Amino acid sequence: RTPVNLAVIGGDGIGPEVVAEGLKVLDAITGPGTFATTRYDLGAARWQRTGEVLPDSVLGELAQADAILLGAVGAAPGATDVPSGLLERGLLLKLRFAFDHYVNLRPSRLYPGVPTPLAGDVLDRGEIDFLVVREGTEGLYCGNGGTVRTGTPHEIATEVSVNTAFGVERVVRDAFERATRRRNKITLLHKHNVLVNAGGLWRRLFESVAAEYPGVTTDYLHIDAAMIFLVTDPQRFDVIVTDNLFGDIVTDLAAAVTGGIGLAASGNINPDRTFPSMFEPVHGSAPDIAGQGIADPTATILSVGLLLEHLGFAEEAARVEKAAVADIAARRGQPRRSTSAVGDAIAAAV
Ligand code: NAD
Numbered sequence: 001r002t003p004v005n006l007a008v009i010g011g012d013g014i015g016p017e018v019v020a021e022g023l024k025v026l027d028a029i030t031g032p033g034t035f036a037t038t039r040y041d042l043g044a045a046r047w048q049r050t051g052e053v054l055p056d057s058v059l060g061e062l063a064q065a066d067a068i069l070l071g072a073v074g075a076a077p078g079a080t081d082v083p084s085g086l087l088e089r090g091l092l093l094k095l096r097f098a099f100d101h102y103v104n105l106r107p108s109r110l111y112p113g114v115p116t117p118l119a120g121d122v123l124d125r126g127e128i129d130f131l132v133v134r135e136g137t138e139g140l141y142c143g144n145g146g147t148v149r150t151g152t153p154h155e156i157a158t159e160v161s162v163n164t165a166f167g168v169e170r171v172v173r174d175a176f177e178r179a180t181r182r183r184n185k186i187t188l189l190h191k192h193n194v195l196v197n198a199g200g201l202w203r204r205l206f207e208s209v210a211a212e213y214p215g216v217t218t219d220y221l222h223i224d225a226a227m228i229f230l231v232t233d234p235q236r237f238d239v240i241v242t243d244n245l246f247g248d249i250v251t252d253l254a255a256a257v258t259g260g261i262g263l264a265a266s267g268n269i270n271p272d273r274t275f276p277s278m279f280e281p282v283h284g285s286a287p288d289i290a291g292q293g294i295a296d297p298t299a300t301i302l303s304v305g306l307l308l309e310h311l312g313f314a315e316e317a318a319r320v321e322k323a324a325v326a327d328i329a330a331r332r333g334q335p336r337r338s339t340s341a342v343g344d345a346i347a348a349a350v
């Protein structure tokens with residue numbers, strides 16, 4: 001069999017540290033020769049050295065990969081040496097848009113024994129296991145806006161959210177399909193009481209797709225109220241579908257209540273398989289802990305699990321998840337291990 005062609009972008013900060021552990025686990029589970037990995041040196045350092053963020057030639061090579069594993073890109077939120085958004089827009093979002101990653105999959109499960117800020121009576125209600133299907137190619141992320149009278153007291157800055165019927169319907173449909181493979185419940189999060197145009201479109205298309213899935217129970221919450229229920233009654237959620245920015249925000253909170261950002265995995269999926277899908281932890285480059293060898297690589301390892309699943313290695317994917325979950329459960333009361341110690345342990349277990 002020809003090897004699976006995996007493109008690897010470590011990126012910035014803790015990105016390369018956690019990706020190294022993801023690859024360790026991948027190697028351990030698939031053995032030599034199954035995957036051929038190609039590393040791409042992209043991120044802040046390359047930009048500072050060459051002025052390049054994502055050359056077209058590299059974009060063209062990445063398009064030929066079977067899948068992409070990404071760590072994280074971006075400088076510290078307060079940094080002034082790298083313009084804010086340069087790498088986020090020019091690299092990460094460019095890949096999501098160019099490769100039509102319209103399904104941004106972000107599962108959240110509270111694994112046994114994992115510390116959570118949730119109150120005991122909330123936990124008594126049962127398992128927390130939901131999947132956010134975040135739209136990945138539209139909304140406020142399109143870069144549709146600008147400033148006029150820039151730098152004056154009369155400056156006006158606009159960011160216009162783009163929501164197409166085509167783009168909304170395809171992600172809603174994908175989310176309904178996923179609900180049928182889970183607990184048959186789906187919740188739309190939006191804010192149609194204020195965002196009447198975009199919210200109205202989402203609501204109408206959600207309802208028309210719902211008519212094709214009579215076995216799926218539907219629900220709707222305004223995004224602000226959803227933040228309450230995520231903390232007071234997270235068991236009410238199975239599949240959540242929402243737009244790009246709401247999905248970004250809700251998945252950081254989802255991570256925080258299910259064991260922390262160090263555990264949250266994601267897949268940027270191109271369901272049509274016209275382009276490679278891209279797998280990455282939900283977290284960023286964590287400049288505050290970069291270079292110390294203490295970042296939790298579990299989110300990246302679980303993202304490798306999602307990658308394996310996507311590529312048809314279902315049995316291997318299940319083993320990665322099982323080993324990661326066992327490792328997470330065994331952490332209780334133990335001293336914090338280094339990034340590589342966690343990777344070693346999970347790699348040994350798979
Ligand atoms: P962040 O996710 O990088 O960090 C938030 C907090 O979580 C920090 O305290 C950090 O130390 C902690 N944290 C994150 N990952 C962790 C891990 N694996 N183990 C232990 N702790 C972890 O978010 P931020 O500080 O808002 O962003 C930093 C940079 O990353 C910014 O430039 C931002 O644009 C970028 N970013 C990139 C991605 C991505 O590439 N997918 C995602 C989010 C943020």
Ligand code: IPM
Pocket residue numbers: 074088089092093248282284
């Ligand atoms: C994420 C990140 C990105 C996003 C940024 C860095 C562009 O926060 O993957 O969650 O907003 O999607």
Ligand code: MN
Pocket residue numbers: 248249252282
């Ligand atoms: Mn985010």
